[in-house]
Amino acid sequence: MKKPELLAPAGNLEKLKVAILYGADAVYCGGHQYGLREGADNFSLAELAEGTEFAHRYGRKIYLTVNMIPHNDDLIGLPDYLKQLQAIGVDGLIIADPGVLYFLQAEGIELPVHLSTQANAVNWASIRFWKEQGIERVILARELSQEEISEIREKTELELEIFIHGSNCISYSGRCLLSNYLVNRDANRGKCAHSCRWKYYLVEEKRPGEYYPITEDEQGSYIMNSKDLCLLEYLPEIINMGIDSLKIEGRMKSLHYVANVTRVYRRAIDAYLANPVAYRLDPLWWEELKKINQRDYTTAFFAGPPTTVDHNYHSSAYQRNFDFIGMIREYRPEKGEATVEVRHKLVRGDLLEIIGFDGESFTQRLDYLLNEAGEQLESAPHPRQLIRIPVDRPVQPYYLVRRERNEPRS
Ligand code: SF4
Incomplete structure (x- = not known):
């Protein structure tokens, strides 16, 4: 049975160290440019060098996100930036746009390249295509069922990474212009305002200021307010499928989130690999996942198409216990x-x-x-x-x- 990599988010250097100390096999983080999640602290090149040295000292890996969808102006300075990342010695780059891949190949940069979930890979033919382009790992879109992932695994040889925990984007992996439209913040350039979780009302054009509630039922409206992903209960199936890397979402989440989620999945993975027959989901792990700020949990698309129970009816605010x-x-x-x-x-x-x-x-x-x-x-x-x-x-x-x-x- 293949031991999957447990991949944790590192929004800054401190979170990187915490993720590693609490059991991550690898971390992913962003620089000050090109990496989405502008709201995270992110890493200067000096911090990235320190983070890489720290990860390697513990025998862990560090991947850097370069997964914005760049416009022409964003390309200025990109080749130099990629060369600097190579010199620092990060273990891989996460990209979404073929233009970034073009620069990597044109400049002869030989870092392993992972295809971001932003590229929406949802079928095995897409993964075969990306293999031919030189990609080493594909981070699958979240909008896939267990059966679909299983078929992709059987028909492809590339490393596969899936999200196992964290916030859900309500649109297809960032294909959303809500934030661009409402506040001119481009979700695909790292500036998503999470507008999908805002409260919406109906206003008649000649009655500005009069807000009519939109109600799907007596609780209100929750059309775009997804619960958070949690696949803890499916960990044995995921490991048996041969998925290479299990990703925890959350570069903008707290130190407490990073530590607690990482250590829960670390214990669960190790327990299953040590004795798959005797493995049982420990209720304490659930309790721990409830202790972090969360919006209730869903298995999203993994166990079948999401239904009304996968949305949060009560509030878009985090539960803080x-x-x-x-x-x-x-x-x-x-x-x-x-x-x-x-x-x-x-x-x-x-x-x-x-x-x-x-x-x-x-x-x-x-x-x-x-x-x-x-x-x-x-x-x-x-x-x-x-x-x-x-x-x-x-x-x-x-x-x-x-x-x-x-x-x-x-
Ligand atoms: S507004 Fe919501 S659905 Fe749109 S990109 Fe941001 S998180 Fe995703």
């Missing part, structure tokens, strides 16, 4: 203390959960908070503050700290 409190920066075993870089207000008496790389978590009551000078604090409200807290068990830098939202504060 936990707050991401911060990240461990330092551990002092002699004092039983750790330094946390704060991302969300800490209060003395809080009950926190500390998440380890190995999948284990433990709860920790904050009996005291100290600032860097060792002074007692009642709370730490400022992001990026460094705060010393007691820890009952050993921790490591990059362990994450979270707090349940409805946990009462003392």
Whole structure:
């Protein structure tokens, strides 16, 4: 049985390190240009070099997105940029536009090329075509059923990558002009405003300001509000199909999302490969996936055409059950203390959960908070503050700290 690659998103250098430490076999990220997801922090060339060195130190891979659909003006500087990526030593490029492939071949750049999901590959003939063009891996469109993916696998030899988790684009993999039309932000040039999740009303032209609700049922309208993809329950089938890479969506998602989703799929993949016969989906993995911000889960097209249950009827907002409190920066075993870089207000008496790389978590009551000078604090409200807290068990830098939202504060 082939071990698939677990591929995690890295919106910035810190998320790249977290993804790798929490179990990703490979990460994908974007530079400041050409990579879609303009809203992510993205990587300078220096950060990319550091990220590549970090990934390779752990024996992992790093792929760079160059998957915008460039207009003529966007091509200026592209060949130099591609050469710089080659010099840095990334393990592959994710592209969508044949023009980018043209430059790669014209400049003799020999990096492995992956075809982005933006290219909408939905059949085996398309994949054979792309093989002839020199592509090494195809990231299949999300709009495919298990049977279709299986047939593509049987009839092609290229590496195949599929999305297993994350947000769904409601149109065909980015073939959407909603964001361009409403706010002049081109989804295919990295600027999608996610207009599909906005609330829409009906307005009669002579009555500006009078908004009539559009209701599909008593809950309102949800025509474009997809739930998030989650294929955890189909992991054995996906591995048995021989898919090469399992991708987690979310370069704009939080550190908490990257760490938690990566470690859940890491545990599930390893458990299945270790003993496929005894493998059972652990309910704790589901619980963990519910602890991150999400819009309820769907298997989208994998188990058959989506229906009304694959849309979220109630709200386009994320469900937020936990707050991401911060990240461990330092551990002092002699004092039983750790330094946390704060991302969300800490209060003395809080009950926190500390998440380890190995999948284990433990709860920790904050009996005291100290600032860097060792002074007692009642709370730490400022992001990026460094705060010393007691820890009952050993921790490591990059362990994450979270707090349940409805946990009462003392
Ligand atoms: S607006 Fe929605 S459907 Fe359109 S490209 Fe953006 S995420 Fe996809």
